Amino acid sequence: MELLNLSSRVFGLDIGDLSLKMVLLEKTGKKIKVKCYGEKAVPQGYFERGEIKKEAEIAKIIKDFIKAQKIYTSYAVAVLPETKTFIKTIEIPVSEKGNILENIKKEIELYVPFKIEEIYFDWKIISQENNKIKILVGVSSKNIIDSYLKVLKMAGLRPVSLEIESVAILDALLDKKENFLKPLAVLDLGATRSSLIIIDEGVIQLTISLPHAGVNLTQAIAGDLKISFEEAQKIKREFCQNQKNDTVAKNITLFFNNLIQSLSSHLKFYEENSEKKIEKIIVCGGGANLPGLIACFEQNLKIKTIKGNPWINIFEKEPPIPEDQSLIYTTAIGLALRGLEENF
Secondary structure: OOOOHHHHHHHEEEEEEEEEEEEEEEOOOOOOEEEEEEEEEEEOOOEEEEEEEHHHHHHHHHHHHHHOOOOOEEEEEEEEEEEHHEEEEEEEHHHHHHHHHHHHHHHHHHHHHOOOHHHEEEEEEEEEEEEEEEEEEEEEHHHHHHHHHHHHHHHEEEEEEEHHHHHHHHHHHOOOOOOOOEEEEEEEEOOOOOEEEEEEEOEEEEEEEEOOOHHHHHHHHHHHOOOHHHHHHHHHHHHHHHOOOOOHHHHHHHHHHHHHHHHHHHHHHHHHHHHHOOOEEEEHHHHHHHOOOOHHHHHHHOOEEEEEEOOOOOOOOOOOOOHHHHHHHHHHHHHHHHHHHHOO
């Protein structure tokens, strides 16, 4: 008789300021298939930079969304917003292995603007060599985590894990067969927030929230054309599908210029301090579908740039969701993989 593994019925739930996305994967032997996936819009004002402002309303939206998707499980791995989390790699001497917790608390007090009693944190050892232990530490305030847990439970779900967004993204995008010893950057261009993740020696070295997101571009288009946000969003999507519009093109160019300026500054800072060159940029999120983005990055930043493949650890052949949609589901796919691979 085969025992039921909880990981066989855990789905990934990406909670964003303007939308929810879910992915449920199912594993039979070594084969993984997408059982279901979906997206649900969230009205403006329900979140503010990742902080839940209307708990009851969000809980209802999540509950209705899961019901509409006909999800057969209540177990979920959900995401914590990048803007409300902190992640850092620290090193301690092997001789201090017995005092890991005390060393982590000291590092947190140095870098996090919260008192230790105001936060939850988690950690894992990622390597041990040359008498040094490398530890990845994730931190978020109790207020944020408690709020997300409350809403998920109000929606009838049983959250088995809350994951930091950058970790979920990397779980989806980075090929588990590679070591990634050379520095690379991952840019997640989302609807309301974007983040830059720098990986070196296979470890997250730096995460930076960027003031450039799809909503800024949509608002600029709406202002220039004097139309509603919803109409501007539709026009932007049509432009991405090869429908020409000079006003949209002008705003996309300005968006690219501002984004490149910001990226160039952050990448230069890392390269100067690490004395290493960023070898590649991987782009994901809905913004990765903006026409001309990849070529513009390569031309101006002089760094090889590619669109991410969130199915890289799942499918060798054509995935079940088109590429442009797949990039939108990157975080949810990473969360679903976490639910699939771990025994909670």
